[in-house]
Amino acid sequence: MPPKFGDLKRYCEKNGWVLVRSSDHWYYENVLAEGTVLRTKVSRAVHKEIPKQLWQRILKKQLKITEKEFWESL
Template identity: 70%
Template sequence: MPPKFGDLKRYCEKNGWIMIRDTDHWYYEKALSSGEILRTRVSHSVCKEIPANLWRKILKHQLQITKEEFWKMV
């Protein structure tokens, strides 16, 4: 099942991400113990599926987790 933007929002809210802005999208940040700051943005279209190519980029570069880790934490 492809994730929806609502799944990504729920992940952020459950896993210590802080909403820093609510404008055209919801913008979230998470500070890691290493000092690195992760950032992601979530569309307000929570019922829309995230396109596969975008989802791969979000997992790898923004969340820095695997899809299996994501689904365990949603």
């Protein structure tokens, strides 16, 4: 099942990401132990599915986790 933007928002809130800005999207940051800052933005259309290619980019470049790790952490 493809994730929805609501799943991504729930992931951020549950896993220590900090809401840094709220406008047309929610913007979250997470600082890793070695100092790397990860950033992602979440659409307010929480009921919509994240398109597959966008989801793959979010996992790889923003969250830096696998899809399995994402679902296990919810």
